[in-house]
Amino acid sequence: MNEEKKSGSGKALGMVFFLLGFIGALVLGWVVFPNLLYSQKAQPINFSHVAHQDNDCESCHSFRPDGTYTGIPTLDKCVECHETAQGNTESEKTLVEHYIAKKIEVPWKSYSWQPDNVFFSHAPHKGQGLKCVSCHRDVSKEEKVPLVRENRITGYSISTMKMTECEECHAQKGASNNCEICHK
Amino acid sequence: MSEKGHAQSGVRYGMVIDLDKCTGCGACSVACQAENNISFRPDESMKLRSITWMEIYPMNNGKDYPDYRFSYLPRPCMHCDSDHHSPCTFVCPVNATTRDENNGLVTHIYPRCIGCRYCMVACPYHARDFNWWDPTWPKQMESMLSPEVSTRMRGVVEKCTFCHHRLLKARSKAYVDGADPNKVTYTPACADACPTRAISFGNLMDASSEVGKLSKDPRAFRILEKLGTKPKVYYLSRHDWIKNLADNAIK
């Protein structure tokens, strides 16, 4: 292999090959990889927030007396209205027959599930000029619950808030950013 | 962080353990294990690898029968209040262990810890334990695990947190009740459990509090005060031989 006499065309060709690899990598990294990384999981049954608009968020997502937050309601909450079917949607049918009748909790998937090592309490955040939608998606017009996109490596939902976001807001609001404020 | 120079907040959580009341029964240590999801193994007799946040140290007066006397000394994390940094927080390369200058708690965050064990080397009280194995429980006993404390992973350091998750819970309740979250009080599991009421806990800077008073008691002393670690755990004893064992003194 004698490198001494390299033709100009060779150089150009080299450039082409280089770009080939370069652009290929960019596409892989920016387009393909993210889609590979996140799985798409459907909720066990559809839940239409619109259909439940007659009552406000608190009537289903509320605080317990000890300051903890109920998050996604458990079955007994559903039972309050859906002892028997109210309408005739498929998902309500499954709710009544499969879950309520058999007393099985609906295995809802959370969109903003925090890992065990995180302590998050809604209590301090409520009434700090924060609305539900400041952190959660707006469900007021939501007929159909979206798919849950889970990171295949970490298991985090794509909409799980990461620490940097918490830190920023805490910094802005002058709230403590000490580790144990949010970790357990 | 620590640069703020501490104690500005007026809250310094601390503990006082009365060795005249303590019988060394170990209830504090067991309650701590249950409260904090501390893992255990079939054989726990290899003490240098056994995870115990509240360790019961034996000590004796060095005399022979029948003048011999001994005592037990429960040792939680001292949550050292030494200036600027605690021995351990000073050395952690990744800020996994820090001291909250709002309340003096020295905490350790497992997901951040890289397991270099420099903090263990720095701590003269052996208050820090390393997860040499993947923590595992008998299947049935996984039902006993508390959701209020995360289970650890192997390869990280852990230690007594003064049950800071109880503080967080108390604060949440205060927010909901509309009370002042900075005025809440709480007790760690060990103090709650102690059957002889030998352990008291509270704000050391509040002179009217029980710990505020007891820490000024003539019987009060701390371990290794000469090192300037300024522990926030005080001990009480009426026996000189016990006090003498608390700090090195050239005889």
Added chain:
Amino acid sequence: MKFGRRAFLQIAAGAVGGTLLTPLPWKLADDSAIWSQNWSWRPSPERGEVTKAPAICTFCEGGCGLQARLVNGNRAILLEGNPANPVNEGGICPLGAAGLQFLYAPYRITQPLKQTKRRGDPSGLQPISWEEAQSELGKKLSTIRSDGKAHTVACITAARQSSMDDLLVQFFAAYGSPNLFKMPSQTDGMKTAAFLTTGSSGPFAFDLENAAYILSFGANLLDGGTAPNRAFAALRRLNKTPGQARIVQVESRCSITASKAGQWVPVNPGTEAALALGIAHLMVTGGAFDSEFVNANVFGFDDWTDAAGKKRQGFKSFITSNAFAPDETAKKTGLDAAKIRDLAKEFASQAKAVAVWGIGQPDNPNNTYHDLAFVALNALKGNLKADGLLSIAPDLPLADLPPGQKDIFAERAVEQKRLDLTKSKCPCPQNGLYGFFDALVSGPQYPIQVLMVHEANPAHSLPETKLVQSALDKVGTLVCFSSFMDETAAQADLILPNHTSLERYDDAKGIPGAPYGYYALGAPILKPLLKTKHTGEVVLALARDMAGSVAASLPWKTYEEYLKFRVDGLAKAQKGAVADKSGVVLATLKAGESPKPNFTDGADLWKKLKAGACWYDAPAGASFTKTASGKFELAVQAVQGKGAAPAEDQMFLPHFRPLMPSGKEAELPLLLVSYATPFIASGYLANPPFMNKLVPDYMLNGQDVFVDINPETAKTLGFARGDLVTLKTSQAETAVRINISPAARPGVVYIPRGLGHKAYDEYIQNKGVNANSLMEVQLDPISGNGTVWATRAQLRRA
């Protein structure tokens, strides 16, 4: 090829460059870190609402109030003390704090089992349904009964403070067997002594709460005995002021109690009573005793004449003899005379001084004559006055069970003597268990076809294991009601697993050694986790199926109903009150001055008790109306019983009479004493994993147990710390390691109790040796109680 390679290199270069400009490498690095923070193989506790549920602690007889933390009402995550309970005031002992590890123990028995092969073969234990199990046992019992052999059915239970105890008594009375035995306890000795001296049926109780000076003769106050809280409170109260000897511990070993006490009086093992009599001698000779009380209420202080008109020596002339003079006492106890004089002076001069013994020891009772010596000391202090520091535990006004109806079978069987009494006679309340074992082993008068064991593990937790085992081997069918696969259950022919105490209704009727009335109720904190059943329910079902008089004697449908019935009686009595919030101080209760009831009827009381409140009442004091003399008897006429009067006068009097352990001193030169430690559960329950962390490595290391010996003893034997040696007693021979400790008395070897389990799981199995297998039991001459104090032993190089 050359071209190809260069092209490849160029593409690669481009790819590398490009990749670095995408999130890929950085995201992967970050995600792998996050992955390591949430490894799927570490458990992630289910989240949800955390609630509290009241409970009572039945892991020992202390009757502490508990509080369980639950997640979503179905997962118990923590046991705490109940702050509203006046006994433990929110405190909890290590065993209680680890209690959930029994609920979730891997070695729990998940459903009824039947042995289909040789007894003890684990592969032979086959799961059966509850119906099968119950009918199997029911049929057996019915057939035996209809053969008129009801007396060949026996039972051993540990139930003492629980209403299960009365239920079993009722069942056996109706069924027609006298052979119902309790696991031995100090309470047995307390009852014997109380009956002999005061004629009452209840055990002695000590007012630790109001004592200013506690002279403890080897009592286990702080070393992890049963019901420790009152001792803890005393320590708290009396340890305040430096230098003052408010708690004095008389014991051969420097135990925790000895170390924490204001003063430790080291004596030869088993000579505590000798010291007590020595002190009595000085008090009487020095006239430093409550003569007013003695003259008015004590029989047998002066010389007396017995029923046969024979002149008998009284306590006064007996104790004043030189045999009890300080020098003599010094010889026996190993103390110096001066020390004994000081002690006597101190005890005599103290206003509120009480002599205590046996408290907290969950194990076997004492030599009765020695207990009488301690009682005598209190009598001399006048502690048995109405509001004295020594009294009789009050009898709770719980509803009595309906009079058991006896049919022909029951009548016939009950004529049969209880197996242990077929050889000896006993005029007093006593524990016949060891007599029962002896009878079984030495070819019994009649065979035992069925032995039921309820919440007890005799195969491991009773001293002289060898004897117990050979007795169990003699039994026709062994039926176990244990929740756990313990050593006894492992060799059962039929197992009907009980709920653990946190899954069932249970109660605590008073606290051993406590003068005040106490009753607490425990309701299940969650649904039973396994296919288990409350033994009380099983007994009721058995009775129902037998119909006739048996069913009629146990009319309750459920155990809950039975307890409601009992509580109803408590309510009807309109005595005592409930403590539903913290702040109730039992110490201030005066004898006879009951608090005003703060509950209306049975239903109301039940509601309050179920919500975690406990019932309490004032002390009963002591009365001597039932004795032959109508007084407190220092000279115990009851000793005579039905038999012929003893020849020697001292047989009526408290005296020092150690029951000598077997074996030659030449061969077994040392004494072995087993001790309880707060770090190891030594009763029915095996040590929970949490507590294993407390056990120091100089007590247990890997599989090796350490025995404590004095440096001097070690020197003479030429042992160094950690040496592996052979420990030999008349009972067994085993390998142990040496721990050299100045806490040990020269010439004595100390071994911790509660180790050496063979059953259960890897967290418990094969750790150390079972002290009980080395210890020797002597039957007390008066009561026939199995007593344990020391065993001759030898240590030699392995």
Added chain:
Amino acid sequence: MDRALIPDGLKRCPLPVFALWTLILVGVIGWGVMAGAMVLVKALNLTGLNDYFGFGAYITADLAIIALGAGAFFSGFLYYGLSRFFPALKELGKIINLAVVVGFVCYTGALAVLLLEIGQPLRGWFGYWHANVHSMLTEVIFCITCYAIVLVIEYIPLILENRKISEVKSLRVLGHSMHDVMAIFALTGTFLSFFHQGSLGGVAGVLFARPFAFREGLFIWPWTFFLFILSAIASGPAFTALICRSLEKVSGKKLVDRSVYDLIGKIEGGLLGAYMILKIADTAYWAFGLAPRFGFKLGDFYWGPYGIWLLIAEIGICGVLPALILLSPAGRRSNFLLFGAFLLDIIGVSINRFVMTIQAIAAPVMPFDSWQIYVPTVYEWAPILAMLAYCILVISLSYRYLPLFPREKELNRT
């Protein structure tokens, strides 16, 4: 192929012999890598470490090897930096290449072992990302990494000098141009090394609750910072020289002039002497000033296997003695004494690193606490030995295929 790679005009041992030698080394490395993999998979319970000994063999080996690797930066500093003012130092040019190779292997090896030491290797990079500026370890992590990179850059031109590679014009040019700027890298390296050698000392020195290790401040650092630097430069070049000598023995050739050894001897003698004076002063102050303030006698720090002999060995036999030898011309003249002294010097510094790491934590601080003994397991030995094997392998390869020693040809004319 092998022939073609060997620098022309130089003699090297026959390929089979070399192959065998390589094979052995690769074997050892494989063994160590296996052990390392086990540790990564089954976690650190395989080691002899425990809650008492958070640091052990891994750290000790790293500290020692990094100290000895200091020869690279210091020789570089003397040669590229100071030789302008002290022409005598030009002599070092004859050995500077070897120094670079030694430095390279020491640092890269150390980094590899460091990966095993942490419980959560996957999060190792937190050290850069979430750095705590107060932690000496942070300083160590950054400096070592940077300096390792510098060493790679310094090593590349040597590789490019390989006969075969230098046939490629572009690479040859690159090589030469890198040589010209080497001075800059050498000085950058000097700067970085200065810091991390020091911060390694800081690691022990800042443990203010560990009376054995803690030293008081000088400027903004505990003075162990400076003691470590001094001890490193007082032993690094000696290590390089010793390796060079071993190469000579093995290959049976003369690789550098005796004068080079003599010069290094002089330098090391001076530095070691200076270090010893300060170290003794430090020890005295620690024993009679610092420790008593914390309630300790010197005797409290020595027990059982961790006896006072360590102090005597470190300061006396492996400190003062070699210093004296190296300072005396007579001592330097005798090969036995000279290289003996070098060896002692190296051992001494290694002992120092061991003592500051392991004994510092073996000594109980709480009066009712007890001494403990640390025994490393094969899972600690194997990777460490593998690291050494790796060092030897790279040095062997470099010696065989690269013109490390400019004077080799002349010195071995026959």
